[in-house]
Amino acid sequence: MPKGFSLPQCRAVITGASSGLGAEFARQLAPVAEALVLVARRAEALEKVKQELSATPARLLCCVADLSTDAGRDEVSAFLAAHGVKPNLLINNAGMGDYGSFASSSVEKTRTQIELNITALTLLTHALLPQLQTPGGILNVSSLASTLPMPDLAVYAASKAYVTSFSEALAIELAPRGITVSCVCPGPTPTNFSQTAKRADDGDTNRDGQALLRIPPSQVVREALGALQAGRACVFPGVGVSIAGRVFRLMPRGIMRWALRRRSGKE
Template sequence: MANGFPLENCRAVITGASSGLGAEFARQLAPHADLLVLVARRADALEEVKKGLAGQKTRIFCCAADLATDSGRVAVLEFLDANGLKPNLLVNNAGMGDYGCFASSSTDKTRAQIELNITTLTMLTHAMLPRLEKPAGVLNVSSLAGTLPMPNLAVYGASKAYVTSFSEALTVELAPQSITVSCVCPGPTPTNFSKTARRPDGTDTNREGQELLRIPPSRVVSEALHALRTARSCVYPGTGVSIASRVFRLMPRSLMRMILRRRHAKES
């Protein structure tokens, strides 16, 4: 097994750092890191996260950028260069979902979801790889949703399947370059995800059974960072999520579709 990424004195770029898992990554990395670069759209929210880290030894920079755009991604790279910052860890946490059927989805929101969940993660990683000082780490936030088709959350589930597959491929490709790649696939986690995924008319998703899989952001992040330290390519945090991931991956697709049809019928 390849060596893991050491967190002590790391220099991390964290996307989607204004709330939820991104802010929790900042909190848990702060006691170990030499440098944190917090990236998100809302400058005021980033400053609040920074204030919450007051007293930590780490240097903290806030970079407000819309990562769902080419210009936003370029702005992050320019920010690093302008401040002479040389990271060795990239945490790709930024992402979004959309509750409701695909046919009635907003074109703009669907496009933004694909841009943020897939394009941003891919292209920012590509741009950052030559900038990361070795040994380096890349930690991608995927989802349990990536292990199965997700009616009424179709684009999100598909995008997270991409993130997981992409991450596991990079784990193999980049190991000889002293770059550790890990992927965390949480189940339902209490963050702002549901608020932004809900549609203006209040359309929500079926939450039946989620209580069995729900774990706090602190545990998701701690298990993700442990996976990075120990060079685990993919981790499903929490006992329930870990068991569910195995069941979903081993279940015959015909049986899975039957279960999904019945579940979807209850929502219709």
């Protein structure tokens, strides 16, 4: 059984690699990787990340694909075959949120959120497993929100609860095959997430207390990669998030719902 995944000379597929945590994964892996396949919808943004890392020894490839669609997910497998890349690491980072009540949400944005956060992560993992060289690794980006039923972020939090549960199950299933699976559950992190999650009316979410949990993307990625190397199935990066994750997981659900009603002004 794997004790952890070794990063040097890895051949990694990174989704959502055009900005935020995805781009930071590329930055931290590029100095030690053999090859990085950067996957995202925005070709121009991917090229900027590639140019930023052009001085590193890694072979850098940009795969433009919309992972919220079947065609986009199929494109990743076709791209790997066409370029002769045999990956041994998959980083499922692509995802999105939606600030506001479920009742007032856009059907299309809700569908895209589920397709990206759940369906894409699941089906891309399934598609690439036969190609994943061993010893191999899978790193899924979840969220501290996965431990909470979050009003005004309901679908996002529920989708990340799926990611955490799915990852922990795969960590057990795939260990005998020589594949290490880890899941990272960051709290508030300064990326483009909030801008994407805002609605047309520029509505936002309650950010009370978030400053105590906020850490930079570089720390999130560093701790996530450290967990993968150590063979840890789940990591909550940062001291504050680590404590909050333990508290939220142990808190009785009735007390949690009461506290969330108070926080959201529903009581």
